[in-house]
Amino acid sequence: MEPASELDRIQQLLPDWLAASRRLTPTGKTAAYIPGLAAAPRDALGITILGGDGKTASFGDCALSFTLQSISxxxxxxxxxxxxxxxxxxxxxGMEPTGDDFNSMLKLELVEPGIPFNPLINAGAIVVSSMIPGNSPEEKTERILAFFRELAADPALDYNREVYRSESATAHRNRSLAYFLKDNRVLEDDVEEVLDVYFKHCAVEVTCSHLARMALVLAYDGNDPLTGRKLIPQRCVQIAKTFMITCGMYNASGEFAIRVGLPAKSGVSGGILTLVPGRYGIGVIGPSLNSKGNSVAGVHLLETISTELKWSMF
Incomplete structure (x- = not known):
């Protein structure tokens, strides 16, 4: 008989680990400031871990659909x-963490030359959205969707219309950021057209399996180990993973690096995408958020697993 793999062991331990983390969900809140996210089940928690050989370990509410939000x-x-x-x-x-909230305008005005500090805060991601090739917002969105579908290995992946409309209707802070960037000549395109692209890629609907599949490509430096295809240049993945370590968990990124020690990106839907380099892609959902905008139970679950299995890169 072959010895049990690490994923087999993880599958056996996940029920207890997840139950312990789920007890934290009452301490957080869903992202009520976006009406389309407010109704998410606060006590939900799920995880999928995908290996380079295609084997998985998963447990909990991993079939729950949610939107990528900032993970995108x-x-x-x-x-x-x-x-x-x-x-x-x-x-x-820029390339630096801010230490400020993800939707802060503060340093755009205070620090020259007035460009967003990094591409993972809202201001930076709005500027990045303007750089996606396409002659219209629709073309840009289709280009993004095609890329996401390829990475998630799901040609049906699409954005959630209700969440998109909800975000667009209530995004007063993001509009303020975008118009400030336009006034500073950092954003050159039409503000509403850029925001349309931004809101749609944030509203792309996924499950933990999609996140794990997308993360697996990053874990293997842009190669898809399940198909053998090269999907992203290694240099681009290297840059992205560095930003995930320094900025990926909002202004709790340093604490996450110390406690978990893996590249990760969270979203206010409660999703977390993380990876173990050269080994696993991981998707987590837990809609109850802490004060920093990260899944309170999801972060605890990842800390438990990383500590128990000594996964930290550091």
């Missing part, structure tokens, strides 16, 4: 880098 920013960044190159992208967005 990692992939639009890589798409912009692939299409426009580093020099163009980083002439418009």
């Amino acid at each position: 920013k990692v992939f639009t960044l890589m798409l912009a880098l692939m299409e426009r190159g580093e020099d163009v992208v980083f002439s418009k967005v």
Whole structure:
């Protein structure tokens, strides 16, 4: 008999680990400021871990659908880098964490030259959205969807119309950011057209399996180990993973790096995409958020698994 694999062991331990983390869900809140996200089940928690051989471990509410939100920013960044190159992208967005909230306008006005500090805060991601190739918002969105579908291995992947409309109708802060960037000549395109692209890629609907599949490509430096295809240049993945470590968990990124030690990106729907380099892609959903906008139970679950299995990169 073959010895049990690590994923087999994880599958056996997940029920207890997940039950312990789920107890934290009452301490958080769903993202009520976006009406389309407010109704998510607060006590939900699920995880899918996908290995390079196609084997999985999963448990909990991993079949729950949710929208990518800020997780999408990692992939639009890589798409912009692939299409426009580093020099163009980083002439418009910086490479540094901010220490501020993800939707803050503060440093745009205080720090020269007035470009967003990094591509994973809202201001930076809006600028990145303007760099996606296409002659119209519809063409840009189709280009993004095609890229996401390829990475998730699901040609039916699409954005959630209700969440998109909800975000668009209530995005007063994001509009303020975008118009400020326009006034600073950082954003050159029509503001409403850029925001349309941004809201749609944030509203792309996924499950934990999709996240794990997308993360697996990053874990293997842009190669899809399940098909043998090269989907993203290694340099683009390297840049994205560095931003995930430094900025991916909002202004709790340093704490996450210490406690979990893996590249990750969260979204206010409660999703977390993370990876173990060269081994696993991981998708987590837990809609109850802590004060930093991260899944309170999801972060705890990832800390437990990483600690128990010594997964930290550091």
